[in-house]
Amino acid sequence: MSLPGNRFIEPVLEVLTRWVNALGLARWLDQRRLRYFIRLLPLRAIPFWIAALLTGLVAVGYERLFHSCEDIGQQIIREHPLWVFGLTPLAFVVSLWLVERFAPAARGSGIPHLMAAVEIPPAQKGLIHKLLSLRIAFIKILSSLMMLLGGGVIGREGPTLQISGSIFQWVYSKLPDFWPRVSQRVMLITGGAAGLAAAFNTPLGGIVFAVEELTRTHITHFRTSVLAAVIIAGMAAQTLLGPYLYLGFPKIGNPGLNHMPWVILFSGVAGILGAWVAMVIQRIGGWKRLRWTSRGKYWGALALGLAFAGILYAFGADAAGPGKPFV
Structure with missing residues (x-):
């Protein structure tokens, strides 16, 4: 890491000198010592650390709100099944209105938005704000919580990555x-990695994600900052939530080799079904390319909400929410 030049040192030195004089420490600290202290600061890493800590805190808050709204929605379905025919369509329409009115980029899982922002060339970096911002992150959280109250099938992991990227983008913009130059692309990739680490409690997974995405850039200049940021986000989430695994701590004995044919069979079936579901979702996503009128969107959301309410009424609360507790 190259040492910051006088262009950075002089403004910081002026601020520190004022504080030293105000605190009566001038007799112990002269400007030469202050200059030496400033040069020792890991200045490029500080934005990564701040953004990573904020990401961990926001991810924890989002996780707790997410599960609270999920529990409330499922409790309503269990105790008042007929309410879903009013609550679920309302949740769909309100969520759509929030996104369309305040942050259109908050639609979808959020991961494509983050990856698109990473690939935006420097000459068009002004477009990044349209994909990642605190406004988008807030609407992302609010709309997803509204969907959960209505029993919507939605996850928090993809949104957490876009929220994390938005936090890193905000820190970069400030x-x-x-300040010594920091790569905006590296900041965004680190944001995705930190969000991954905080959402899944997988710091190593976040590090692998960052390394894979940074193979085309000079990772040697930022590797310490990137790795530290991912670890900070993961540790912040783990400190507040405690050690946990994404799917809990299942008690699995030694099944033996006799079960291997069944494992292979069901794994193959699950893979085929997963691929089929992905194809269906991709085709449904293509419907968004159709030219919908503003009223048509809301009527569509209302119709889908009523259809999904019928599914919830037929199958109960187990069909609501992300499905992770059921697994």
């Missing part, structure tokens, strides 16, 4: 002009 860096003063005299």
Whole structure:
């Protein structure tokens, strides 16, 4: 890491000198010592650390709100099944209105938005704000919670990555002009990795994601900052939530080799069904390319909400929410 030049040192030195004089420490600290202290600061890493800590805290808050709304929605379905015919369509329409009115980029899982922002060339970096911002992150959280109250099938992991990327983008946008140069692309990739680590409690997974995405850039200049940021986000989430596995701690004995044919069979069936579901979702996503009128979108959301309410009424609360507790 190259040492920051006088262009950065002088403004910081001026601020620190004022504080030293105000605190009466001038007799112990002269400007030469202050300069030496400033040069020792890991200045490029500080934005990564701040953004990573914020990501961990927001991810934990989002996780708790997410599960609270999920529990409330499922409780309503169990105790008042007929309410779903009013609550679920309302949740669909309100969520659509929030996204369309305040942050159109908050639609979808959020991962494509983050990856698209990473690939935006420097000459068009002004477009990144349209994909990642605190406004988008807030609407993302609010609309997803609204869907959960209505029993919607939605996850928090993809949204967490876009939220994390938005936090890193916001921290990057607040860096003063005299700060040592930090790569915006590396910041966004680190945001995705930190969000991955915080959402799934997988710091190693976040590190692998970052390394894979940074193979085309000079990772040697930022590797310490990137790895530290991912670890900070993961540890912040783990400190507040405690050690946990994404699917809990299942008690699995030694099944023996006799079960291997069944494992292979069901794994193959699950893979085929998963691929089929992905194809169906992709085709449904293509419907969004159709030219919908503003009213047509809301009527469509209302119709889908009523159809899904019928599914919830028929199959109960187990059909609601992300499905992870059921697994």
